Amino acid sequence: MTTWSAPIYVYLWLAGMAGGSYFAAFLAERFAGYNQRRLTQLAIQMGVLPAVLGVLLLLADLGNPLRFWHLLAEFNILSPMSMGTWILLAWVAIAVVMNVLYRYEGQHGEPGGRPIHRLNGGLGWLQFLFSILLMSYTGVLLATSNRALWAGSALIPPLFVASAVSTGIAVLIAYILVVAPVTTGKTTEYRLPARLLTGSTEWAIPTRLVGRLWEAEAIVILVELVVLIGLVAWLGSSAMAGAREALNMLTFGALAAPFWVGVVLLASIVPLAFDMMSPGKELARREVFRVALASSVCVLLGALFLRAVIVIGGQL
Amino acid sequence: MPKARLIDVSKCIACRACQVACKQWNELEAVTTRQRGTYENPPRLSAHTWIKVEFRERPNEWLFRAHTCMHCTNAGCEQVCPTGAISHQGEVVVIDQNWCVGCGYCVQACPFHVPDKDEIAGTARKCTFCIDRITNGLTPACAKTCPTGAIQFGERADMIAAAHDRVQTLVARDGYRGARVYGEHEMGGLHTIYVLTDAPEVFGLPEEPRLATATVGTQWLSGAITAGVIAILPFWLLFQRRNRIAAERESNQREV
Structure with missing residues (x-):
C-alpha cells in the first residue's frame, strides 16, 4: 500500500519542470550574452502554470485539504516539506511579480521601463536561486525519509535535479517549436505570440539558441544517466535493509517495465539517439524539427515515468 | 521521570490480548482481513491498529513480537512534520488530530513503519501510549491486559534495569546467546524497550534505526x-x- 501516489509524483514532475525551465533559460541567455531575456521571460510565463497545478495536486493529496494553511503556520528547516511549501510559494510569488513587471515594462517603453528592468533583473537572480532550491527540494523531499530507495544514498536529489533541467529544456523547446514557428519562403523563424504575454510586438527566439538548448539537453540527460547508473550500483552493493529488494523490483520485479521502457529508454536512450541523428541542429528543416519535437515529448514522458517509478518503488 | 513500556518477546505467547485491549480502549474499528496462511492478523499496523503481534517462524520455534510506536526521543516523524502537528508531550509522541493535514510525511520518515494515514479522517494516526490513561496514573491498555507480563510499564530507568536482568537470565539460564536489550540508546532512547532473544533483524527491527533528517x-x-x-x-x-x-x-x- 502506498501513501504517496499519482498526485505526488505528478506534482514533483511539474515542480521540477517549472524550476528546470527557468534555470535553463536563465543560464542559456546569460552565458550566450543576450541582453533581451526573451527565453527567460518565456520560462517565467510558462512556469507559473505547472507550479500552480503542482500546488493544487499537492493540496488535493492532503488528507485534509482545507487545513492547507497549517503548512504556512510553520517554518521547519529540518522538514523538506515545510521548506518546499515556502520555496514553491516564493517561486510562484516571484514569477507573478516578474510577469506583471514584464507586462508593465513592455507597455511603457524604455525610459519608464528602465528601473523596472533593473528590478526584474534582480528578481531574476533571486528566482534563479529559488529554481535551484525548487528542483533540489523535489528530490530532498523523498531522500529525507526511511525508504531504502530514496534515502540510502544521496543520489535522489541529483537525479531529480538533472531530470528537472532536462524536463525544463524539453518543455521550452516543445513550446517554441509548436507555438512559435513562422515560415517565410525557405526560412523558419521562431516567433512567440508576444502580444498575449506582454502586449508588445512579436519576439523572435534565435534558432541557434534553440539548437544549443537541444545540445545542452543531451548533456544533461547524460548526467542524469550517470546518476541513475550510480543509484543502481549503490542499490546493488549496499548492505542497507531494503536496498537489494528495491533494485530487484526496479530491474526484474513489479516496476521493471516502466523502469526499462519509461526511464531508461524513453527518458535517456531515445532522446540521445534523436540528438545524434541531428548533428547540425538545423531546426528550420522539417525533419529536424520533427525529431526535436519527438525528443522533447520523450524527455517529458520519461521524466514522469522516472518520478512515478521512484515514488512508488520507494514505498513497496 | 520518563515512563517506558517494556516488551519481553520471550514471554509473549501471541494471545493478542494487547491488540484487543488497544482497540477497545481507543475505540479503533475492526479491520476486515483475509486468511493469508498465518495466525498473524491483521497483516500490518495501520491507522486502526496501533499494536499488533508479529509472527515469525523458525525451525522448532515461533517468534512473537508486539509491534507498536517506539515513542523515540529523537522522533523522525516529529522532525519532518511540516505543520508541527506531531510533538512530544513528555516522553509521548502525539499527533494532534485537529492540526494534522494528512500529508503522509511521517509515514515515510518512521524507521519502524508505525504511523499510517487514515483515508477517512484524513490524518496520520498511531499509538498514543494511552496518554489519557497514563496522565491519570493508569498503565497503557496493552500493558494492563497482558496476561503473561510480556508488556510492562513503569519508570524508564526501572524498565531498562529489568530488561538487562532479564537478558542476563536468558543468556545464562536459557541459552539465548543472542539475547539483548533494544531501545536503550536507539533514536536517542526509545520509550518502548524490548528484550529480544536474538538479533533485531530476526524480529523485523532495524539494527541501527536512522533518523530521517x-x-x-x-x-x-x-x-x-x-x-x-x-x-x-x-x-x-x-x-x-x-x-x-x-x-x-x-x-x-x-x-x-
Whole structure:
C-alpha cells in the first residue's frame, strides 16, 4: 500500500519542470550574452502554470485539504516539506511579480521601463536561486525519509535535479517549436505570440539558441544517466535493509517495465539517439524539427515515468 | 521521570490480548482481513491498529513480537512534520488530530513503519501510549491486559534495569546467546524497550534505526552541487565558451 501516489509524483514532475525551465533559460541567455531575456521571460510565463497545478495536486493529496494553511503556520528547516511549501510559494510569488513587471515594462517603453528592468533583473537572480532550491527540494523531499530507495544514498536529489533541467529544456523547446514557428519562403523563424504575454510586438527566439538548448539537453540527460547508473550500483552493493529488494523490483520485479521502457529508454536512450541523428541542429528543416519535437515529448514522458517509478518503488 | 513500556518477546505467547485491549480502549474499528496462511492478523499496523503481534517462524520455534510506536526521543516523524502537528508531550509522541493535514510525511520518515494515514479522517494516526490513561496514573491498555507480563510499564530507568536482568537470565539460564536489550540508546532512547532473544533483524527491527533528517543537509547540498555541475557542463561550455571561441576564430580570420 502506498501513501504517496499519482498526485505526488505528478506534482514533483511539474515542480521540477517549472524550476528546470527557468534555470535553463536563465543560464542559456546569460552565458550566450543576450541582453533581451526573451527565453527567460518565456520560462517565467510558462512556469507559473505547472507550479500552480503542482500546488493544487499537492493540496488535493492532503488528507485534509482545507487545513492547507497549517503548512504556512510553520517554518521547519529540518522538514523538506515545510521548506518546499515556502520555496514553491516564493517561486510562484516571484514569477507573478516578474510577469506583471514584464507586462508593465513592455507597455511603457524604455525610459519608464528602465528601473523596472533593473528590478526584474534582480528578481531574476533571486528566482534563479529559488529554481535551484525548487528542483533540489523535489528530490530532498523523498531522500529525507526511511525508504531504502530514496534515502540510502544521496543520489535522489541529483537525479531529480538533472531530470528537472532536462524536463525544463524539453518543455521550452516543445513550446517554441509548436507555438512559435513562422515560415517565410525557405526560412523558419521562431516567433512567440508576444502580444498575449506582454502586449508588445512579436519576439523572435534565435534558432541557434534553440539548437544549443537541444545540445545542452543531451548533456544533461547524460548526467542524469550517470546518476541513475550510480543509484543502481549503490542499490546493488549496499548492505542497507531494503536496498537489494528495491533494485530487484526496479530491474526484474513489479516496476521493471516502466523502469526499462519509461526511464531508461524513453527518458535517456531515445532522446540521445534523436540528438545524434541531428548533428547540425538545423531546426528550420522539417525533419529536424520533427525529431526535436519527438525528443522533447520523450524527455517529458520519461521524466514522469522516472518520478512515478521512484515514488512508488520507494514505498513497496 | 520518563515512563517506558517494556516488551519481553520471550514471554509473549501471541494471545493478542494487547491488540484487543488497544482497540477497545481507543475505540479503533475492526479491520476486515483475509486468511493469508498465518495466525498473524491483521497483516500490518495501520491507522486502526496501533499494536499488533508479529509472527515469525523458525525451525522448532515461533517468534512473537508486539509491534507498536517506539515513542523515540529523537522522533523522525516529529522532525519532518511540516505543520508541527506531531510533538512530544513528555516522553509521548502525539499527533494532534485537529492540526494534522494528512500529508503522509511521517509515514515515510518512521524507521519502524508505525504511523499510517487514515483515508477517512484524513490524518496520520498511531499509538498514543494511552496518554489519557497514563496522565491519570493508569498503565497503557496493552500493558494492563497482558496476561503473561510480556508488556510492562513503569519508570524508564526501572524498565531498562529489568530488561538487562532479564537478558542476563536468558543468556545464562536459557541459552539465548543472542539475547539483548533494544531501545536503550536507539533514536536517542526509545520509550518502548524490548528484550529480544536474538538479533533485531530476526524480529523485523532495524539494527541501527536512522533518523530521517540525519542527512538532510547532505541531500540539499547534493542537489545544489548537481545544479552547479549542470550550469557549467552544458550551459557554460555550450553557450559562453563556444561563443567566445567562435568570436576569437572570426577575429583571427579577419586579421589573416
